[in-house]
Amino acid sequence: MFVLGIDPGLSRCGYGVIKIGKPKEKAVSAGVIRTSPNEVTSVRLFEIRNEIRTLISEYRPEVVAIERVLFQRNVKTAVSVSQVIGVIMVEALDADCEIAEYSPTEVKLAVAGYGGAQKAEIQTMVQLLLGIEKKLDPVDAADALAVALCYSANRSMVAR
Amino acid sequence: MFVLGIDPGLSRCGYGVIKIGKPKEKAVSAGVIRTSPNEVTSVRLFEIRNEIRTLISEYRPEVVAIERVLFQRNVKTAVSVSQVIGVIMVEALDADCEIAEYSPTEVKLAVAGYGGAQKAEIQTMVQLLLGIEKKLDPVDAADALAVALCYSANRSMVAR
Numbered sequence: 524m525f526v527l528g529i530d531p532g533l534s535r536c537g538y539g540v541i542k543i544g545k546p547k548e549k550a551v552s553a554g555v556i557r558t559s560p561n562e563v564t565s566v567r568l569f570e571i572r573n574e575i576r577t578l579i580s581e582y583r584p585e586v587v588a589i590e591r592v593l594f595q596r597n598v599k600t601a602v603s604v605s606q607v608i609g610v611i612m613v614e615a616l617d618a619d620c621e622i623a624e625y626s627p628t629e630v631k632l633a634v635a636g637y638g639g640a641q642k643a644e645i646q647t648m649v650q651l652l653l654g655i656e657k658k659l660d661p662v663d664a665a666d667a668l669a670v671a672l673c674y675s676a677n678r679s680m681v682a683r
Numbered sequence: 684m685f686v687l688g689i690d691p692g693l694s695r696c697g698y699g700v701i702k703i704g705k706p707k708e709k710a711v712s713a714g715v716i717r718t719s720p721n722e723v724t725s726v727r728l729f730e731i732r733n734e735i736r737t738l739i740s741e742y743r744p745e746v747v748a749i750e751r752v753l754f755q756r757n758v759k760t761a762v763s764v765s766q767v768i769g770v771i772m773v774e775a776l777d778a779d780c781e782i783a784e785y786s787p788t789e790v791k792l793a794v795a796g797y798g799g800a801q802k803a804e805i806q807t808m809v810q811l812l813l814g815i816e817k818k819l820d821p822v823d824a825a826d827a828l829a830v831a832l833c834y835s836a837n838r839s840m841v842a843r
Contacts, residue, residue: 563782564772565772565773565775565776565782566776568769568772568773568776569772569773569776569777572773592762598758598761601758601761601762601765602752602761602762602765603765605761605762605763605765605766605769606765606766606768606769606772607769608766608769609728609765609766609767609768609769609770610769610770610772610773612724612725612728612729612766613725613728613729613732613770613773615725616725616726616728616729617729622723622725
């Protein structure tokens with residue numbers, strides 16, 4: 524099964540598709556959807572929606588896993604990230620995907636083993652877990668793969 | 684031309700359709716989309732999206748006017764309201780509607796003449812401006828009509 528992980532953002536929205544399987548997960552695709560701050564918000568959301576629609580129709584994930592907005596961030600960012608999350612949720616449901624949401628701490632815990640892990644550690648662990656040799660760039664792509672891996676980790680815990 | 688005004692919210696999302704014309708605006712439809720707190724957010728957003736889609740296909744508004752999220756509100760509310768706004772924006776663009784956004788203060792200013800107007804004053808002014816005799820209930824419907832009227836007021840200012 525395929526899982527699409529999302530690190531949501533209006534300027535940069537990371538995505539990562541993994542295949543859950545034995546003996547371990549494989550990275551299928553990862554990247555970043557960028558939108559221009561010169562565009563109005565509605566157009567930027569529309570562009571993200573279209574890119575997500577293309578990704579879902581290409582990879583047919585069963586699950587879309589999304590990182591929750593961090594309340595501690597500044598409110599303006601919280602607003603735009605929330606808008607992105609809302610748009611992606613509806614697009615995912617439209618395509619009959621299951622939706623999973625994880626806090627940043629849950630993602631860090633699942634991928635690096637502790638909730639206080641730094642960006643660089645997450646990046647390294649994602650590469651290790653997925654057997655990716657070259658450095659994952661940009662970091663939003665690694666973060667999105669981490670969200671997808673978080674779904675996978677929680678799923679195996681439930682299965683045990 | 685028709686304008687769809689939105690007072691966005693996850694539990695209660697007010698909507699109001701007005702027809703802009705001479706000698707004055709007319710109310711066409713108003714109400715509230717309610718979703719249950721027992722449902723997960725994604726399903727609630729999906730329901731709101733479907734209702735908005737129905738309204739747009741029924742009334743074919745040229746403009747969807749949306750009240751901005753109030754930063755001072757608590758963050759949890761800001762997140763859910765922002766999610767609703769994002770979903771509605773994309774749906775409106777999908778239907779080739781123009782999108783207008785107004786702050787609560789702009790809406791109050793346009794409808795009641797001052798930015799500090801109370802809920803009840805807005806309700807009364809909306810009824811007066813649209814020639815509605817019976818009390819607008821619930822208040823979310825009146826608020827949504829106020830947002831649509833705000834678009835109309837700003838439009839005539841630009842035209843002058």
